[in-house]
Amino acid sequence: MMHPDLEPDDYSDISESRVLTAPADVAGQRLDAALAQMLPDYSRSRLTSWIKDGLVTVDGQPALPKLKLWGGETLTVEIQANPDEVAFQAENIPLDVLYEDETIIVINKPAGLVVHPGSGNWSGTLLNGLLHHYPELKSVPRAGIVHRLDKDTSGLMVVARTLQAQTSLVQQLQARTVSRHYFAIAQGLVKRDGRVDAPIGRHPRERTKMAVVGTGKPAVTHYRVLERFSAHTLVECKLETGRTHQIRVHMAHVGHPLAADPVYGGRAKLFAPEIMLALEDFGRQALHAKKLSLVHPASGKTMTWKSPLPADFEGLLAALRVEAGADDVDDDDWDDDDDHDMELVYVRD
DSSP states (O other), X not given: OOOTTSOHHHHTXXXXXXXXXXXXXXXXXXXXXXXXXXXXXXXXXXXXXXXXXXXXXXXXXXXXXXXXXXXXXXXXXXXXXXXXXXXXXXXXXXXXXXEEOSXXXXXXXXXXXXXXXXXXXXXXXXXXXXXXXXXXXXXXGGGGBOSOOOTTOEEEEEEESSHHHHXXXXXXXXXXXXXXXXEEEEESOOOSOEEEEOOEEEOSSOTTSEEEOTTSBOOEEEEEEEEEOSSEEEEEEEESSOOTTHHHHHHHHTTXXXXXXXXXXXXXXXXXXXXXXXXXXXXXXXXXXXXEEEEOTTTOOEEEEEOOOOHHHHHHHHHHHHHHTOOOOOGGGSOXXXXXXXXXXXXXX
């Protein structure tokens, strides 16, 4: 079946059906060993994974790797491209480009878009879309991506269009001179502004999660209270470092996990019925990358971009304000205190 997200021309390299007849000299061998002999271009582990995934049939029936062959059987194998090859297929995925020049691209990533191909998401990613819209990125490592946002986090990302620009941006990230500000809705009433300096690494038991652990990498997050509701707080978070899930882990660490976070949100809490419904409709961690500042790799000018809150985030804020009896507030009323001496590129109202 053709992948629904791929153009027809992209699909030809992903899979093909191969029909083979087991020769007499494989008699008594396991299916996986026999296939390794019949298809020497593919590793035995890869062939075994295809068998387990039901991509190999023996006389029209799925089989286990340990099935013994006696020669003469008809084997049908659905050859799958290496995931790394599929990952770098160009796909016509719409991109919300806020700014571009010959050196960099600034994108407003929607929630739900995976940034880089990986396990379970080998296509349909931002990287695939970048390769379609900017074919020259095939010559830049990771298609120019220098930092990531979680799948369900929305907001600003910068992409390098040249190797020189990528090197500059990576150096800026390492030197912590790239400024990244996020808006987040935290559970509970955050009493005051704060700073979290706690190392982050893989969770010791749940390997799909991150956690504050002594053996982790250094991680620093600053947070500032913007608005309080009945049982939630809108905060602005500024990153010094860029660890995986950093804001989500750090805010949970200080007792204020992000609203609607399915991984770090903790035990389900009871709020007012209208808030419970709003959180259910929101369906993702309440986190948006709102502001990005960096030194342009070519011009040397410090530039800043701001992204308006997406509709679902605005809707959740509206529900929280109504329930708390607060007035509606324009998110741009919160003046930044570090925009001086910067070229401000504020795109799209």
